Amino acid sequence: MKGLIFSVKRYSVHDGPGIRVTFFMKGCPLSCRWCHNPEGLSPEPETVTRTDRIGDMEFFQNEQAGRYYAVGEILEIVERERVFIQQSDGGVTFSGGEPLMQTPFLAEALKACMSHGFHTAVDTSGYSPADNLTKIIPYTDLFLFDIKHLDDEVHLQQTSVSNSLILENLRILIDSGKDIILRIPLIPGMNDDPGHLLRLREFIIETRRDNVKRVSLLPYHAIGSSKYKRFNIDYRMSGIQPPSPRRMRELKDFFSETGIEVKTGG
């Protein structure tokens, strides 16, 4: 069984505790306007053009974005990082794209990592049949769960899908007792108006259980724009400025009133 992965990040320190290896899995059912990983959208390998520079000369080279990995290869990569993972109480994270789009592979990979003693995490949009989620729960130590917008209409408009399945899945996860970090992308003009922020905070207070360990605020950043060009996808976020550090500090204080630890980034 193989999984399609578009990027492997070592010394990944924002996708769960400690030093981790993060596998970015290709394919996503959502289409968020602010997505900074457009290469994760399509569930197929793609050919992109890479531009290399030698002095003033440019070289164009076709390159495949996305490659199929066997579970054994995943383990081999993680094993090579074992010393760092062990020393830092780190682990392995599957992110995306949406990893649950490749649930059979994901479950196998998580199981293998867990049986080799690695802490496992899954970074998910929560948009997947509940069945898929149940399949990976036993092999996942930590879920990084995105909450983008609580209003279904806005959610649909901004991400192209409804949030009802997502919120139901969150309930399942909370009931499973597994550790959860709630991740809130803060997108200026999309979900950061005072009304929505208050609603979000209320929602967190209502939903929280002991296994909700942290709220992570992920400020929008413009890293995606050049990538979009390469993937020939329209970039719909032009002109939007990332929130200032001061604003992030204010929001951190705001969400701290949930009683849960709040972190900016990761």
Place this chain on the structure above:
Amino acid sequence: MIISERVKRLREQSLNAVETISAERAFLITQFYKSNEAGELSIPVKRAKAFEYILKNKQLCINADELIVGERGPGPKKTPTYPEICLHSLEDLEILSSREKVSFQVDEEVRKIYRNEVIPFWTGKSNRDRVMELMTPEWLNAYNAGVFTEFQEQRAPGHTVLGYKMFRCGFLQLKEEIREAKSALDYYNDGQAFEKNEQLKAMEIACDAIIMYAHRYADELVRIAEAENDPVRRTELMQMAAVCRKVPAHPPESIHEMLQHYWFIHIGVITELNPWDSFNPGRLDQHLYPVYMKEMKEGTLSKEQLYDLLGSFWVKFNNHPSPPKMGVTASESNTYTDFCLINLGGVKADGSDAVNEMSYILLDVIKDMRILQPSSMIQISKKSPDIFIHKALDIIRTGFGQPSCFNTEAIIQEMLRQGKTIEDARNGGASGCVETGAFGTEAYWLSGYFNLPKVLELTLNNGYDRKTGAQVGLKTGNAEDYLSFEDLIRAFRLQLNYLIDIKIRGNNVIEKTFSGWLPVPFLSLLVEDCISNGKDYNSGGARYNTTYIQGVGLGTITDMLTSLRYNVYDRRLVKPDELRKALEADFKGYEQLQHDLVYNTPKYGNDDDYADQHAVMVFEIYYDAVNGKPNTRGGVHRINMLPTTSHVYFGSVIGATPDGRKAGKPLSEGISPVQGADKQGPTSVLKSASKIDHMRTGGTLLNQKFSPAFFEDEDSYKCLTALIRSYFSLDGHHIQFNVVDAETLRDAQKHPELHRDLIVRVAGYSDYFNDLGEDLQNEIILRTEHGDV
């Protein structure tokens, strides 16, 4: 800030002092050598008398506000020269004063003394003249081609750090030891007894000389105290006078006395000669801690006084640029910090954790002083608390480049392998950039950098150097003559062994010139067991005597070999003769090939065994060529892997290389990957770097650049700490962090005036970014910024 207004003023004084050449020492040593007395003496005694003569006639300097006295020259940053080692011509002085980077002011008085006194006397007589005359044509060919550099060509050997003994003992006690050693001389059975007696006589003179120098200061302090109007300063000056009356003759008993005691010793060492990698106090937290505790208990020292003393001590180091060079290196070499590396942490002689309150106090001082010298490092052992590392990261994150991080267990294991006792190993540390040594007991000399990629270039060109037009290596064939990769490696090994032998022959001759003509009786007092052996430091008197050759360009040569194997022998993408043509053309007309070599070829630094196996291969060949070959001092040659700035010079003498590097570009530094070749992040770099066996070296240098983003919160600190500890559990010797973003650096290149305080880690030491040459600046910018990956 914990530093006081006084220390701030001292710091400003030091930062604003202008580098100036002082002819004082050159004039005095010339006067002495010309005197009738000098002609009558044995060489060791003559050197001791010269030392005494300088200390007797050298101008004293007491700066406003300061608590610790003594300068290398007549004032801060007034830098002496050493004509008995190497003689600056009037032209050299001109270059030094007019060069763009790190210039030294040279006034008319200096030129006059040089023209009328120094140059006429020393022409043809400096040790450099002697050395150059003694070298073989093969040595000169290899040297001119840039196969290696020679440390002892313009400076004296002296890679040594002060140990425990000298912080507990006064020079009167050393005189006692000398008397005992003299009386134990056995003229019946020891054919060397007479020579030993001369050495011991010389050491005794050196003892008296340093005490006399301290007493001159005591007298002067009293004199100016009496004229001082401010009663507070007057009391201070009187106290300082009392300290100088006591140390270094007697053992120091307070923090003030300890710091002044050390500083007189420091001045003595760098006045006697200009030893490389300046002498330093080593494990300063260990030395100061017991006295600090005693003073705290007895209430004789307040925290404010402590920080004033330490701040005053700190600027002393910064007042001392290392002596400027001559000849070609006067224009080329522009790093002129001396390399005082203060060690914090580590373990005690009994193996227990040595981190103490003084370690943290000194970290505070380093943080607040923020000056180039002294440099600092932390020794991290398995027993060191995480908070110790976090406190160091607090300083590192500011982009200051200090302190660097060392693996105590590695340092100890390296020394045990070399046959040192476990106590000597635990009492040791690293000095200079990353060099392992037993403090207070070892003379570990660095003899020169060795250009590993140059040897491979020669191997591909039948030993012929196109740049100098000389047959430098053996005639083992051209690139196209090697039918397999194994053939190529065989030829490389032959070339390397041949060139290393040339270097070692040179070392063994040069060591003898120092032993014969330039003994160092004062330095010999400080390093055990020179007194009991009746032997000079420069002649093997120390307990341990090691000679190092520093391998440079491991990343570059690994990528060269990887590319040759991958593209020529495995993939057959390019024929050897075609590759040779491309290299000769510096890739003009071969850009597509260059692109393949740079972007589509495995590289060292990515935890890719295909590439990394060649690092191990080169390491083993280099180790076999050097390790264990005898030096002249009863010890052996060993290897370490560090470049200082030589990777820039070494790159300038090498044409285009098979890894796609253009002619003249810098080589990789230390054991770091080629700049920009590491694409998988820091863990992969550390994995690659740990594949060579650090334990069989005397130090390796790994530079890792991080953007400030990696230091943002406690979680980041934990990850960085884990990263360091992981590398050390893989037996890595040293890692240092450059924390700065490329944008800042580019801006600093454009607007140097706005970034005068920008300090970056270069390679084992830090320097002002503005003082670096443009290539070096560009290289630092290029080094992968992992934060942006």
